[in-house]
Amino acid sequence: MKPFNDPPWRELFDRIPLGLLVLDFSKEQIVYSNPAMEMLLHSIQPISYPRVKEIFVPANRPDPENIPLRQTVPLDEKKIGFTVYSPTPGFWLLLANEISEKDRQEQIIATTNVMSTIDYTFFSLAHEMGNPINSIKMTLEVLINNFKEYDTKTKLEYLGNLHAEFSRLEELLQAIKSFNMFEHLTGKATSIQPLLDNLLQLLKNEIESKGIALNFLYPEQPLWCQSDPRALQQSLLNILSNAIDALEGRADPIITIEVGQTAREATIAIRDNGCGIADEKKKELFMPFSSSKPRGIGLGLAIVKKLLAQMNGTVEINSRHHQGTEVLISLPLASTHEH
Template structure:
């Protein structure tokens, strides 16, 4: 429905002509929660900026062509071609994260649709952090369990050796010490696994014995999978021996893959994970 305006100075937001009747669609666009800005690239003017867009850029004078174009087009506006598929862009402004897309109406006019995605981005960050904490929880549980085994074995061996030190021969004592050294080496590896969770740790590219690495890795996670009756089957080609890679990064990648597989098999009747390692062509 159109109604005559009392204010003769009102202009249509899409042209420079006086608007003698209220434009219903313009009023809708003026008050929606999506930010809208229309540029006239020939006359270098902003022909429309709704209330939401004005509130988003409070430090910029409304319809300030130069300031708005410099903010929204870090690249040159002339590089935007008519018919280009709108690609989402992001911009941090005034402590908020804005997402926007550019639509080319013609060689002359550009429409910018803007959304405040700060809360959405925050929720995604929280979800990502929660996922990371779950991953860390899995590996910490596995490491805790695996450390207890060599630690208990070491305590028992040293206790027996202490009680019988005068009765044992030097050969028997060396056997106990060798066993203790193996347990200590095992715990040392597990502690290095904890260190690899540090995101600020520098990469250490080296030759990694992949079969040995995989055997140690699966020993960390097997307990969680066994509780869910998930079988882990490994098929390692004898051709595969070494790879140049950062062990900590490889461990985190494998951990993510295994956790995703763990979750995917939640409702499976006969859950099984098959890990194949073969030489690439």
């Protein structure tokens, strides 16, 4: 269960509002417990394997498949609802929270959604890393078995293929690291237009080389939002990069950037007339490692959603296949005395 101790994944699991606990029965130890679980079990500090086993695990431990989907256990004056999963033989993963009869159904739905995200993330990570690893393994086997027979040119070709696959792994690991790039955000009044102008200056050469037209719809007066400027710039960069990629091969590529506001929020809309998103892909847009690009990692929008949530913002995507996409960001307006 290594992912629970890897920093990017640990940070993700630490933020899950449900209590999460992983038990290793072979070593009789707790592999991981997140802050939400420690809050639930604060009355039995320090949290130990024997005590946790006594609370959650029956004496005649059955297979998780034979355990009811949702169980409850009394703890002090609370009622703890928990669900047991077995992601790997010998391990149990427990999701738990304090429940009442009134919100029981809502908690079941929340648990299911969390597990779906975890399952999807692990499956996608294994797939993304498995492809280059398998390619490296096969290439090395062929090269080793035929090393004496191959001439220098052929050997260099195989080494070049190995280098490309290692670069792919490096790119993947860098993307995972970027998911945890901004650990601590600092909210402050941020002028939106200058931030956008600076970002577009960085992308100027790429935009011009691809013949992409830009259309700006800015308000007459500067608009300020409450955000972490670095995180907002990274979010906008990810969105604009997607828009640029989506315009590949279009006869009249154009990106429109519109800045506006509602009563309490500043809004930034980025529209393109690119390839759009197929209906079957829309439900996976913000899932980690979900990408329609041949060489895409699929963490860009997941990072955007995470950063905006940390800034009390939201992101919405409206897209029509073969017609274009609109991404709408909303952030709290900065009060007038802050700028």
